[in-house]
Amino acid sequence: MTDALFGFGLGMRRPHYASFTAGDAAVDFFEVISENFMGVGGRPIDTLMRARGHYPLALHGVSLSVGSADGLNRDYLDVLKVLVDRIEPAVVSDHLCWTGIGGFNSHDLLPVPLTEEALDTVCRGIDQAQTHLGRQMLFENPSTYIAFPGTIPEWEFLHAMVRRTGCGLLLDVNNVHVSATNHGLDPQAWLNGLPLDAVGQIHLAGHSQGEHGLIDTHDAAIDPQVWALYAETIRRTGPVPTMIERDGNIPDLDELIDELGQARTLAALAEVVA
Numbered sequence: 001m002t003d004a005l006f007g008f009g010l011g012m013r014r015p016h017y018a019s020f021t022a023g024d025a026a027v028d029f030f031e032v033i034s035e036n037f038m039g040v041g042g043r044p045i046d047t048l049m050r051a052r053g054h055y056p057l058a059l060h061g062v063s064l065s066v067g068s069a070d071g072l073n074r075d076y077l078d079v080l081k082v083l084v085d086r087i088e089p090a091v092v093s094d095h096l097c098w099t100g101i102g103g104f105n106s107h108d109l110l111p112v113p114l115t116e117e118a119l120d121t122v123c124r125g126i127d128q129a130q131t132h133l134g135r136q137m138l139f140e141n142p143s144t145y146i147a148f149p150g151t152i153p154e155w156e157f158l159h160a161m162v163r164r165t166g167c168g169l170l171l172d173v174n175n176v177h178v179s180a181t182n183h184g185l186d187p188q189a190w191l192n193g194l195p196l197d198a199v200g201q202i203h204l205a206g207h208s209q210g211e212h213g214l215i216d217t218h219d220a221a222i223d224p225q226v227w228a229l230y231a232e233t234i235r236r237t238g239p240v241p242t243m244i245e246r247d248g249n250i251p252d253l254d255e256l257i258d259e260l261g262q263a264r265t266l267a268a269l270a271e272v273v274a
């Protein structure tokens with residue numbers, strides 16, 4: 001059964017596996033990185049199945065590479081479909097990015113030049129993936145560190161992508177803050193431009209200050225400015241399943257649950273205001 005996603009969740013990371021598989025984690029859903037469980041059996045898939053027995057699941061990919069001019073890898077899609085059919089996630093997502101070329105996977109979420117030509121490529125890839133899986137997918141706005149001259153704003157690109165493919169948006173609020181700040185733009189204005197009616201899930205995460213700008217490191221607590229942007233987001237979208245991604249300096253689960261409580265509080269306040 002595919003349970004719907006709702007409420008507030010966390011990315012399931014290795015130090016916390018036992019709590020998730022026992023159903024002890026105080027979350028409404030959990031998310032895992034698809035590639036960590038694709039084409040594998042044994043203990044990893046058993047861990048995922050046991051956690052899935054307790055919570056709805058969001059399956060979040062990092063290697064679909066819809067921005068690649070090479071087109072999608074059919075073998076990758078086949079293996080992803082096997083996992084999706086077996087685990088029945090509520091959400092399947094990936095990123096607006098490309099990750100490799102000529103069969104080489106960089107394991108980096110590389111920025112797409114936001115041109116009409118790239119939009120055609122991305123939409124072709126999303127159409128292929130959604131058709132292959134037989135379901136809608138969500139695509140995440142990236143953190144970006146460079147801008148290409150002569151390109152359209154990311155929010156316009158995302159509007160067109162959503163309209164043309166019927167995909168949803170996985171809105172990473174921290175990525176909006178990081179990208180807007182790095183490009184010298186107002187995060188609130190960036191948010192205003194996005195297709196907020198297409199948001200199916202929200203990511204929150206921490207970032208760090210690099211030499212040349214903010215870096216989406218997922219290794220720190222969520223910044224107060226990102227919390228403020230989240231409050232504004234949820235006020236405008238209404239309730240949207242929201243989760244925290246933490247991939248470095250991973251604290252005790254209780255600390256992340258406490259941090260998730262902040263999202264619950266802000267969402268409740270937004271409902272009162274609305």
Ligand SMILES: [Fe+2]
Nearest residue numbers: 140172203245
């Ligand atoms: Fe994210």
